[in-house]
Amino acid sequence: MKRSKGTVILVASSVDTIILKDGSTDRIGFYLNELTIPMQAVVAAGYEIVLATPKGNKPVLDRSSAIAAHFGNSEEALNKALEFVEKYPAMQNPVSLRSLVEGGLDEYIGVFVPGGHPPMVDLMQDPYLGAILGHFHTNAKPSAFLCHGPISIACSVRDAAAFRAAMVAGDTAAAKKASAGWQYAGYRMTVFSNDEEHYAEKNVFKDRLAPFYVADALTIAGGKLEFAEGGIFKPHAVVDRELITGQNPPTAPELARLFVKALDEISATVEV
Known part of the structure; x- marks a missing residue:
């Protein structure tokens, strides 16, 4: 059997519901292509993955994302993605973020968080993810986030729960106070844009507003x-030091390429 080049932490949310600006709720889940395209590329490149969520439960798929349009209109690629989620061993055996932290993080070579709206709810204020990202930041290990996934890095601000509460309340001053001294301050990055969120508000949430905008946060x-540039849902990825971020679902292939490249670079320098 070929030796693994290292293990990547796939972090996903534990929630399936979001409270919108008007107090109503909607069902949410991870986007299929955002999770599977990068993770299939990681596995194909010779890495293992471990799936971790705040509660150690299986993340919920946003079924509206399970369409061929997100896979170059390929039904075959769509079916392979669904098979990956439904049958790949790591996807069936999630662990808790806490267990990873308590077990030590030195063995892990990279971390990845896909989008869909769930990271806005729990991941952006999860203390154990904050500990993981602190380790990855300190050790300059590849850390990749896609679409709404980049909001997860807010878990590493000084007071993540207060930061999220301030964003929901529209209190910019309180949000700045809660995030003072952030480890990613000054980093170039991208995330689901306000214009793209406006599209989601109209077409996904049926003219209801998101609790806040991840780009503003x-x-x-x-x-x-x-x-x-050139409108919404155009592929765009940004790399700054260990941080790799992608803007939206169409960016999944490019983010996958950049993440594997970064993993290969670091795996060549460490003993795994």
Whole structure:
């Protein structure tokens, strides 16, 4: 059997519901192509993955994302993605973020968080993910986030729960205070844009508003946000030091390429 080149932590949310601006709720889940395209590329490149969520439960798929349009209109690619989620061993055996932290993080070579709206709810304020990202930041290990996934890095602000509460309340001053001294302040990055969120509000949430905008949150915390030119849902990825971020679902193939490249670079320098 070929030896693994290292293990990547796939972090997903434990939630399946979001409270919108008006207090109503909607069902949410991870986007199929955002999880599977990068993770299939990681596995194909010779790495293992471990799936971790805050509660150690299986993450919920946003079924509306299970369409061939997100896979180059290939039904075969769509079916392979669904098979990956439903049958790949790591996807069937999630662990808790806490268990990873308590077991030690030195063995892990990379971390990845896909999008869909769930990271806005729990991951962005999870203390154990904060500990993981602190380790990866300190050790300059590849850390990749896609679409809404980049909001997860807010878990590493000084007071993540207060930061999220301030964003929901529209209290910019409180959000700045809660995020002072952020480890990613000054980093170039991208995330699902406000214009793309407006599209989601109209077409996904049926004219209801998101609780806050992830692009605004990362800007307030100190991120240097960059977006694709030429309209919404154009592929765009940004690499700054260990941080790799992608803007939206169409960016999944490019983020996969950049993440594997970064993993290969670091795996060549460490003993795994």
